[in-house]
Amino acid sequence: MKYFTLTCFAALLLFTSCSNNNPKVVAGYQKTIDSLSAVISADHSSEAAALMAADSMWSLAANTKGEEGFLSYYADNAVILPPNEKILTTREEIEKEAKGLYSVPGVSISWKAKSAEVSRSGELGYVIEEYTLSYKDAKGKPVVELGKSIEVWKKQADGRWKCIGDMWSPNSK
Numbered sequence: 001m002k003y004f005t006l007t008c009f010a011a012l013l014l015f016t017s018c019s020n021n022n023p024k025v026v027a028g029y030q031k032t033i034d035s036l037s038a039v040i041s042a043d044h045s046s047e048a049a050a051l052m053a054a055d056s057m058w059s060l061a062a063n064t065k066g067e068e069g070f071l072s073y074y075a076d077n078a079v080i081l082p083p084n085e086k087i088l089t090t091r092e093e094i095e096k097e098a099k100g101l102y103s104v105p106g107v108s109i110s111w112k113a114k115s116a117e118v119s120r121s122g123e124l125g126y127v128i129e130e131y132t133l134s135y136k137d138a139k140g141k142p143v144v145e146l147g148k149s150i151e152v153w154k155k156q157a158d159g160r161w162k163c164i165g166d167m168w169s170p171n172s173k
Helices: 002-018 025-040 045-064 066-071 091-102
Strands: 073-082 108-118 124-136 140-155 161-170
Touching: 002 025, 045 066, 045 108, 045 124, 045 140, 045 161, 073 091, 124 161
Parallel strands: 073 161
Antiparallel strands: 108 124, 124 140, 140 161
């Protein structure tokens, strides 16, 4: 699809340049085509690796620093979709969710990224991962929940990645 779009755009530029033989105009069109080609063929593997590293650091922070670490990688405008709950769209709602999670006795959460992708622009990405949530039930019995999640990340003005969307669900037993 990307090549089809680029080809159509190039054909349009070529057609309009045929009716305008001004070398400056033709050179401007070629510069635009070259810029679009560069964006389409850009390799974002280093950004995907940076995103996976940020996700790994977030898991570590959530497990070692508790609620503060869990909240530290969410953007101020993040939205989360916890299982069996309503969509949380404000910072206050997300903080309340974190406080509830970390008030559970013996809670421990960690996750591992399975894959990451970054958009052509390099500004958005997503991570697919598996998580482990451990805690003690009301009788003190250890419980382990395994699940999967997807996070949407956005590169901030300072170059750091922050999570803007988070959704997770436990695996069926």
